Amino acid sequence: MKIDRDGVPFIAASALPAAAAAATGRRRLAAALAVLPVAVAAFFRDPDRAPDLGAPADPDVILAPADGKVMHVGTPQPGVAPEGVWQQISIFLSLADVHINRTPMAGTIVSLGHRPGRYLAAFKAESAHENERSELQVDAVVGGQHRSIIYRQIVGLAARRVVTRVGVGQELAAGQRIGLMRFGSRMDVFVPPGVQIEVELGDKTVAGESVIARWPVAAGVPVGSS
Structure with a gap:
Protein backbone atom coordinates (compact mmCIF):
# COMPACT_ATOMS: atom_id res chain seq x y z
CA MET A 1 0.00 0.00 0.00
CA LYS A 2 1.45 3.34 -1.08
CA ILE A 3 1.46 5.95 1.71
CA ASP A 4 1.55 9.71 1.15
CA ARG A 5 4.71 11.34 2.50
CA ASP A 6 2.70 13.63 4.79
CA GLY A 7 1.60 10.57 6.73
CA VAL A 8 5.08 9.43 7.82
CA PRO A 9 5.42 11.59 10.97
CA PHE A 10 1.85 10.81 12.04
CA ILE A 11 2.38 7.07 11.61
CA ALA A 12 5.65 7.22 13.52
CA ALA A 13 4.10 9.18 16.39
CA SER A 14 1.10 6.86 16.62
CA ALA A 15 3.43 3.83 16.80
CA LEU A 16 5.26 5.09 19.90
CA GLY A 54 -2.37 5.55 -18.50
CA ALA A 55 -6.12 5.22 -19.11
CA PRO A 56 -7.22 7.62 -21.87
CA ALA A 57 -9.14 10.64 -20.58
CA ASP A 58 -12.33 11.86 -22.25
CA PRO A 59 -11.76 15.64 -22.61
CA ASP A 60 -15.47 16.31 -22.08
CA VAL A 61 -15.81 14.75 -18.62
CA ILE A 62 -15.26 16.35 -15.23
CA LEU A 63 -13.92 13.87 -12.69
CA ALA A 64 -14.45 13.67 -8.96
CA PRO A 65 -11.64 15.46 -7.12
CA ALA A 66 -12.11 13.34 -3.99
CA ASP A 67 -13.39 10.03 -2.65
CA GLY A 68 -16.58 10.47 -0.66
CA LYS A 69 -20.33 11.00 -0.79
CA VAL A 70 -22.14 13.66 -2.81
CA MET A 71 -23.81 15.98 -0.29
CA HIS A 72 -24.99 18.81 -2.56
CA VAL A 73 -25.83 19.09 -6.26
CA GLY A 74 -27.22 21.93 -8.36
CA THR A 75 -27.91 25.52 -7.34
CA PRO A 76 -25.11 26.79 -5.08
CA GLN A 77 -25.71 27.06 -1.36
CA PRO A 78 -26.30 30.68 -0.26
CA GLY A 79 -23.09 32.69 -0.04
CA VAL A 80 -20.89 29.82 -1.18
CA ALA A 81 -20.24 30.15 -4.92
CA PRO A 82 -17.53 32.36 -6.43
CA GLU A 83 -18.55 35.47 -8.36
CA GLY A 84 -20.50 34.58 -11.49
CA VAL A 85 -23.12 31.97 -12.33
CA TRP A 86 -22.31 28.40 -11.31
CA GLN A 87 -23.62 24.98 -10.39
CA GLN A 88 -22.23 23.36 -7.25
CA ILE A 89 -21.22 19.77 -6.51
CA SER A 90 -20.04 19.04 -2.96
CA ILE A 91 -18.39 15.84 -1.76
CA PHE A 92 -18.05 14.90 1.91
CA LEU A 93 -15.03 12.82 2.94
CA SER A 94 -15.34 10.59 6.00
CA LEU A 95 -12.32 9.46 7.99
CA ALA A 96 -12.47 6.13 6.15
CA ASP A 97 -12.14 7.70 2.68
CA VAL A 98 -8.91 8.20 0.73
CA HIS A 99 -7.92 11.84 1.29
CA ILE A 100 -5.68 12.38 -1.73
CA ASN A 101 -7.23 15.07 -3.96
CA ARG A 102 -7.10 15.23 -7.76
CA THR A 103 -7.93 17.84 -10.37
CA PRO A 104 -11.35 17.33 -11.99
CA MET A 105 -10.16 18.28 -15.49
CA ALA A 106 -7.06 18.98 -17.53
CA GLY A 107 -5.98 22.57 -17.91
CA THR A 108 -3.91 25.40 -16.49
CA ILE A 109 -4.15 26.66 -12.93
CA VAL A 110 -4.97 30.35 -13.37
CA SER A 111 -5.56 31.17 -9.71
CA LEU A 112 -4.90 29.56 -6.35
CA GLY A 113 -5.62 31.04 -2.96
CA HIS A 114 -5.79 30.00 0.67
CA ARG A 115 -8.16 31.48 3.25
CA PRO A 116 -7.96 30.81 6.99
CA GLY A 117 -11.21 30.16 8.81
CA ARG A 118 -13.15 28.00 11.23
CA TYR A 119 -13.30 24.22 11.67
CA LEU A 120 -17.03 23.50 11.50
CA ALA A 121 -18.22 20.00 10.63
CA ALA A 122 -17.79 19.65 6.86
CA PHE A 123 -21.38 18.43 6.32
CA LYS A 124 -22.77 21.76 7.56
CA ALA A 125 -23.66 24.24 4.80
CA GLU A 126 -21.89 27.14 6.52
CA SER A 127 -18.58 25.23 6.48
CA ALA A 128 -18.32 26.01 2.75
CA HIS A 129 -17.76 29.72 3.36
CA GLU A 130 -16.59 29.85 6.99
CA ASN A 131 -13.99 27.07 7.19
CA GLU A 132 -10.34 27.21 6.22
CA ARG A 133 -9.90 26.35 2.55
CA SER A 134 -7.80 26.48 -0.60
CA GLU A 135 -9.44 27.48 -3.90
CA LEU A 136 -8.16 26.61 -7.37
CA GLN A 137 -9.36 27.73 -10.79
CA VAL A 138 -8.46 25.63 -13.82
CA ASP A 139 -9.01 26.88 -17.39
CA ALA A 140 -8.72 25.05 -20.69
CA VAL A 141 -9.64 25.47 -24.35
CA VAL A 142 -11.04 22.40 -26.10
CA GLY A 143 -12.20 22.62 -29.71
CA GLY A 144 -12.39 26.40 -29.52
CA GLN A 145 -14.53 26.19 -26.38
CA HIS A 146 -13.28 28.00 -23.28
CA ARG A 147 -13.75 25.94 -20.13
CA SER A 148 -13.33 27.06 -16.55
CA ILE A 149 -14.01 25.37 -13.23
CA ILE A 150 -13.30 26.26 -9.62
CA TYR A 151 -12.83 23.78 -6.83
CA ARG A 152 -12.05 24.03 -3.14
CA GLN A 153 -10.32 21.91 -0.53
CA ILE A 154 -12.23 22.66 2.69
CA VAL A 155 -11.18 21.47 6.13
CA GLY A 156 -13.71 20.02 8.57
CA LEU A 157 -14.19 19.43 12.27
CA ALA A 158 -11.28 16.99 12.51
CA ALA A 159 -9.25 18.20 9.54
CA ARG A 160 -6.79 20.93 10.48
CA ARG A 161 -4.70 21.34 7.39
CA VAL A 162 -5.08 21.57 3.64
CA VAL A 163 -2.05 20.47 1.61
CA THR A 164 -1.91 21.87 -1.95
CA ARG A 165 1.09 20.79 -4.02
CA VAL A 166 0.45 22.65 -7.27
CA GLY A 167 0.88 26.29 -8.29
CA VAL A 168 -0.41 29.00 -10.62
CA GLY A 169 0.63 28.45 -14.24
CA GLN A 170 1.02 24.70 -13.81
CA GLU A 171 -0.46 22.44 -16.49
CA LEU A 172 -2.48 19.56 -15.07
CA ALA A 173 -3.70 16.32 -16.58
CA ALA A 174 -7.22 15.20 -15.71
CA GLY A 175 -7.17 13.25 -12.45
CA GLN A 176 -3.65 14.37 -11.50
CA ARG A 177 -2.89 14.53 -7.78
CA ILE A 178 -2.98 18.09 -6.40
CA GLY A 179 -2.66 17.48 -2.64
CA LEU A 180 -4.65 16.16 0.31
CA MET A 181 -6.72 17.13 3.33
CA ARG A 182 -5.99 15.76 6.75
CA PHE A 183 -8.63 13.91 8.74
CA GLY A 184 -12.10 14.38 7.24
CA SER A 185 -13.14 17.27 5.01
CA ARG A 186 -15.15 18.35 1.94
CA MET A 187 -14.55 19.29 -1.68
CA ASP A 188 -16.70 21.81 -3.55
CA VAL A 189 -16.66 21.94 -7.35
CA PHE A 190 -18.24 24.82 -9.29
CA VAL A 191 -19.12 24.33 -12.96
CA PRO A 192 -20.88 26.65 -15.44
CA PRO A 193 -24.64 26.35 -16.15
CA GLY A 194 -24.07 24.71 -19.56
CA VAL A 195 -22.42 21.67 -17.97
CA GLN A 196 -24.48 18.50 -17.47
CA ILE A 197 -24.22 17.17 -13.90
CA GLU A 198 -23.89 13.38 -13.78
CA VAL A 199 -24.24 12.65 -10.04
CA GLU A 200 -27.05 12.75 -7.50
CA LEU A 201 -27.26 13.25 -3.76
CA GLY A 202 -25.84 10.28 -1.89
CA ASP A 203 -23.72 8.98 -4.76
CA LYS A 204 -20.27 7.67 -3.84
CA THR A 205 -17.33 9.06 -5.78
CA VAL A 206 -13.82 7.85 -6.52
CA ALA A 207 -11.24 10.58 -7.12
CA GLY A 208 -9.86 10.62 -10.64
CA GLU A 209 -12.33 8.01 -11.90
CA SER A 210 -15.96 8.92 -11.15
CA VAL A 211 -17.56 11.26 -13.69
CA ILE A 212 -19.43 14.01 -11.84
CA ALA A 213 -20.26 16.27 -14.81
CA ARG A 214 -19.88 16.52 -18.58
CA TRP A 215 -19.17 19.45 -20.88
CA PRO A 216 -21.34 19.92 -23.97
CA VAL A 217 -19.53 18.76 -27.09
CA ALA A 218 -17.11 21.52 -28.12
CA ALA A 219 -18.51 23.43 -31.11
CA GLY A 220 -16.75 26.75 -30.87
CA VAL A 221 -19.35 28.14 -28.47
CA PRO A 222 -17.78 29.54 -25.29
CA VAL A 223 -18.81 27.79 -22.09
CA GLY A 224 -17.44 29.14 -18.85
CA SER A 225 -18.04 31.48 -15.94
CA SER A 226 -20.19 34.47 -16.73
Whole structure:
Protein backbone atom coordinates (compact mmCIF):
# COMPACT_ATOMS: atom_id res chain seq x y z
CA MET A 1 0.00 0.00 0.00
CA LYS A 2 1.45 3.34 -1.08
CA ILE A 3 1.46 5.95 1.71
CA ASP A 4 1.55 9.71 1.15
CA ARG A 5 4.71 11.34 2.50
CA ASP A 6 2.70 13.63 4.79
CA GLY A 7 1.60 10.57 6.73
CA VAL A 8 5.08 9.43 7.82
CA PRO A 9 5.42 11.59 10.97
CA PHE A 10 1.85 10.81 12.04
CA ILE A 11 2.38 7.07 11.61
CA ALA A 12 5.65 7.22 13.52
CA ALA A 13 4.10 9.18 16.39
CA SER A 14 1.10 6.86 16.62
CA ALA A 15 3.43 3.83 16.80
CA LEU A 16 5.26 5.09 19.90
CA PRO A 17 2.72 3.81 22.49
CA ALA A 18 2.85 0.31 21.01
CA ALA A 19 6.64 0.41 20.92
CA ALA A 20 6.77 1.53 24.56
CA ALA A 21 4.42 -1.25 25.63
CA ALA A 22 6.47 -3.83 23.75
CA ALA A 23 9.69 -2.55 25.30
CA THR A 24 8.27 -3.09 28.79
CA GLY A 25 7.08 -6.61 28.02
CA ARG A 26 3.34 -5.84 27.80
CA ARG A 27 2.75 -7.79 24.62
CA ARG A 28 -1.04 -7.84 24.67
CA LEU A 29 -1.20 -4.10 25.19
CA ALA A 30 1.37 -3.57 22.47
CA ALA A 31 -0.69 -5.67 20.04
CA ALA A 32 -3.80 -3.65 20.84
CA LEU A 33 -2.00 -0.33 20.46
CA ALA A 34 -0.51 -1.44 17.12
CA VAL A 35 -3.96 -0.92 15.60
CA LEU A 36 -3.48 2.85 15.83
CA PRO A 37 -0.53 3.27 13.40
CA VAL A 38 -2.22 0.84 11.00
CA ALA A 39 -5.34 3.03 11.03
CA VAL A 40 -3.30 6.19 10.53
CA ALA A 41 -1.43 4.57 7.63
CA ALA A 42 -4.76 3.63 6.06
CA PHE A 43 -5.88 7.27 6.24
CA PHE A 44 -2.81 8.38 4.28
CA ARG A 45 -3.06 5.62 1.67
CA ASP A 46 -2.55 6.77 -1.91
CA PRO A 47 -3.93 4.21 -4.36
CA ASP A 48 -3.26 4.46 -8.08
CA ARG A 49 -6.26 5.43 -10.15
CA ALA A 50 -7.08 5.31 -13.88
CA PRO A 51 -5.00 8.41 -14.82
CA ASP A 52 -1.92 6.92 -13.13
CA LEU A 53 -2.29 3.73 -15.16
CA GLY A 54 -2.37 5.55 -18.50
CA ALA A 55 -6.12 5.22 -19.11
CA PRO A 56 -7.22 7.62 -21.87
CA ALA A 57 -9.14 10.64 -20.58
CA ASP A 58 -12.33 11.86 -22.25
CA PRO A 59 -11.76 15.64 -22.61
CA ASP A 60 -15.47 16.31 -22.08
CA VAL A 61 -15.81 14.75 -18.62
CA ILE A 62 -15.26 16.35 -15.23
CA LEU A 63 -13.92 13.87 -12.69
CA ALA A 64 -14.45 13.67 -8.96
CA PRO A 65 -11.64 15.46 -7.12
CA ALA A 66 -12.11 13.34 -3.99
CA ASP A 67 -13.39 10.03 -2.65
CA GLY A 68 -16.58 10.47 -0.66
CA LYS A 69 -20.33 11.00 -0.79
CA VAL A 70 -22.14 13.66 -2.81
CA MET A 71 -23.81 15.98 -0.29
CA HIS A 72 -24.99 18.81 -2.56
CA VAL A 73 -25.83 19.09 -6.26
CA GLY A 74 -27.22 21.93 -8.36
CA THR A 75 -27.91 25.52 -7.34
CA PRO A 76 -25.11 26.79 -5.08
CA GLN A 77 -25.71 27.06 -1.36
CA PRO A 78 -26.30 30.68 -0.26
CA GLY A 79 -23.09 32.69 -0.04
CA VAL A 80 -20.89 29.82 -1.18
CA ALA A 81 -20.24 30.15 -4.92
CA PRO A 82 -17.53 32.36 -6.43
CA GLU A 83 -18.55 35.47 -8.36
CA GLY A 84 -20.50 34.58 -11.49
CA VAL A 85 -23.12 31.97 -12.33
CA TRP A 86 -22.31 28.40 -11.31
CA GLN A 87 -23.62 24.98 -10.39
CA GLN A 88 -22.23 23.36 -7.25
CA ILE A 89 -21.22 19.77 -6.51
CA SER A 90 -20.04 19.04 -2.96
CA ILE A 91 -18.39 15.84 -1.76
CA PHE A 92 -18.05 14.90 1.91
CA LEU A 93 -15.03 12.82 2.94
CA SER A 94 -15.34 10.59 6.00
CA LEU A 95 -12.32 9.46 7.99
CA ALA A 96 -12.47 6.13 6.15
CA ASP A 97 -12.14 7.70 2.68
CA VAL A 98 -8.91 8.20 0.73
CA HIS A 99 -7.92 11.84 1.29
CA ILE A 100 -5.68 12.38 -1.73
CA ASN A 101 -7.23 15.07 -3.96
CA ARG A 102 -7.10 15.23 -7.76
CA THR A 103 -7.93 17.84 -10.37
CA PRO A 104 -11.35 17.33 -11.99
CA MET A 105 -10.16 18.28 -15.49
CA ALA A 106 -7.06 18.98 -17.53
CA GLY A 107 -5.98 22.57 -17.91
CA THR A 108 -3.91 25.40 -16.49
CA ILE A 109 -4.15 26.66 -12.93
CA VAL A 110 -4.97 30.35 -13.37
CA SER A 111 -5.56 31.17 -9.71
CA LEU A 112 -4.90 29.56 -6.35
CA GLY A 113 -5.62 31.04 -2.96
CA HIS A 114 -5.79 30.00 0.67
CA ARG A 115 -8.16 31.48 3.25
CA PRO A 116 -7.96 30.81 6.99
CA GLY A 117 -11.21 30.16 8.81
CA ARG A 118 -13.15 28.00 11.23
CA TYR A 119 -13.30 24.22 11.67
CA LEU A 120 -17.03 23.50 11.50
CA ALA A 121 -18.22 20.00 10.63
CA ALA A 122 -17.79 19.65 6.86
CA PHE A 123 -21.38 18.43 6.32
CA LYS A 124 -22.77 21.76 7.56
CA ALA A 125 -23.66 24.24 4.80
CA GLU A 126 -21.89 27.14 6.52
CA SER A 127 -18.58 25.23 6.48
CA ALA A 128 -18.32 26.01 2.75
CA HIS A 129 -17.76 29.72 3.36
CA GLU A 130 -16.59 29.85 6.99
CA ASN A 131 -13.99 27.07 7.19
CA GLU A 132 -10.34 27.21 6.22
CA ARG A 133 -9.90 26.35 2.55
CA SER A 134 -7.80 26.48 -0.60
CA GLU A 135 -9.44 27.48 -3.90
CA LEU A 136 -8.16 26.61 -7.37
CA GLN A 137 -9.36 27.73 -10.79
CA VAL A 138 -8.46 25.63 -13.82
CA ASP A 139 -9.01 26.88 -17.39
CA ALA A 140 -8.72 25.05 -20.69
CA VAL A 141 -9.64 25.47 -24.35
CA VAL A 142 -11.04 22.40 -26.10
CA GLY A 143 -12.20 22.62 -29.71
CA GLY A 144 -12.39 26.40 -29.52
CA GLN A 145 -14.53 26.19 -26.38
CA HIS A 146 -13.28 28.00 -23.28
CA ARG A 147 -13.75 25.94 -20.13
CA SER A 148 -13.33 27.06 -16.55
CA ILE A 149 -14.01 25.37 -13.23
CA ILE A 150 -13.30 26.26 -9.62
CA TYR A 151 -12.83 23.78 -6.83
CA ARG A 152 -12.05 24.03 -3.14
CA GLN A 153 -10.32 21.91 -0.53
CA ILE A 154 -12.23 22.66 2.69
CA VAL A 155 -11.18 21.47 6.13
CA GLY A 156 -13.71 20.02 8.57
CA LEU A 157 -14.19 19.43 12.27
CA ALA A 158 -11.28 16.99 12.51
CA ALA A 159 -9.25 18.20 9.54
CA ARG A 160 -6.79 20.93 10.48
CA ARG A 161 -4.70 21.34 7.39
CA VAL A 162 -5.08 21.57 3.64
CA VAL A 163 -2.05 20.47 1.61
CA THR A 164 -1.91 21.87 -1.95
CA ARG A 165 1.09 20.79 -4.02
CA VAL A 166 0.45 22.65 -7.27
CA GLY A 167 0.88 26.29 -8.29
CA VAL A 168 -0.41 29.00 -10.62
CA GLY A 169 0.63 28.45 -14.24
CA GLN A 170 1.02 24.70 -13.81
CA GLU A 171 -0.46 22.44 -16.49
CA LEU A 172 -2.48 19.56 -15.07
CA ALA A 173 -3.70 16.32 -16.58
CA ALA A 174 -7.22 15.20 -15.71
CA GLY A 175 -7.17 13.25 -12.45
CA GLN A 176 -3.65 14.37 -11.50
CA ARG A 177 -2.89 14.53 -7.78
CA ILE A 178 -2.98 18.09 -6.40
CA GLY A 179 -2.66 17.48 -2.64
CA LEU A 180 -4.65 16.16 0.31
CA MET A 181 -6.72 17.13 3.33
CA ARG A 182 -5.99 15.76 6.75
CA PHE A 183 -8.63 13.91 8.74
CA GLY A 184 -12.10 14.38 7.24
CA SER A 185 -13.14 17.27 5.01
CA ARG A 186 -15.15 18.35 1.94
CA MET A 187 -14.55 19.29 -1.68
CA ASP A 188 -16.70 21.81 -3.55
CA VAL A 189 -16.66 21.94 -7.35
CA PHE A 190 -18.24 24.82 -9.29
CA VAL A 191 -19.12 24.33 -12.96
CA PRO A 192 -20.88 26.65 -15.44
CA PRO A 193 -24.64 26.35 -16.15
CA GLY A 194 -24.07 24.71 -19.56
CA VAL A 195 -22.42 21.67 -17.97
CA GLN A 196 -24.48 18.50 -17.47
CA ILE A 197 -24.22 17.17 -13.90
CA GLU A 198 -23.89 13.38 -13.78
CA VAL A 199 -24.24 12.65 -10.04
CA GLU A 200 -27.05 12.75 -7.50
CA LEU A 201 -27.26 13.25 -3.76
CA GLY A 202 -25.84 10.28 -1.89
CA ASP A 203 -23.72 8.98 -4.76
CA LYS A 204 -20.27 7.67 -3.84
CA THR A 205 -17.33 9.06 -5.78
CA VAL A 206 -13.82 7.85 -6.52
CA ALA A 207 -11.24 10.58 -7.12
CA GLY A 208 -9.86 10.62 -10.64
CA GLU A 209 -12.33 8.01 -11.90
CA SER A 210 -15.96 8.92 -11.15
CA VAL A 211 -17.56 11.26 -13.69
CA ILE A 212 -19.43 14.01 -11.84
CA ALA A 213 -20.26 16.27 -14.81
CA ARG A 214 -19.88 16.52 -18.58
CA TRP A 215 -19.17 19.45 -20.88
CA PRO A 216 -21.34 19.92 -23.97
CA VAL A 217 -19.53 18.76 -27.09
CA ALA A 218 -17.11 21.52 -28.12
CA ALA A 219 -18.51 23.43 -31.11
CA GLY A 220 -16.75 26.75 -30.87
CA VAL A 221 -19.35 28.14 -28.47
CA PRO A 222 -17.78 29.54 -25.29
CA VAL A 223 -18.81 27.79 -22.09
CA GLY A 224 -17.44 29.14 -18.85
CA SER A 225 -18.04 31.48 -15.94
CA SER A 226 -20.19 34.47 -16.73
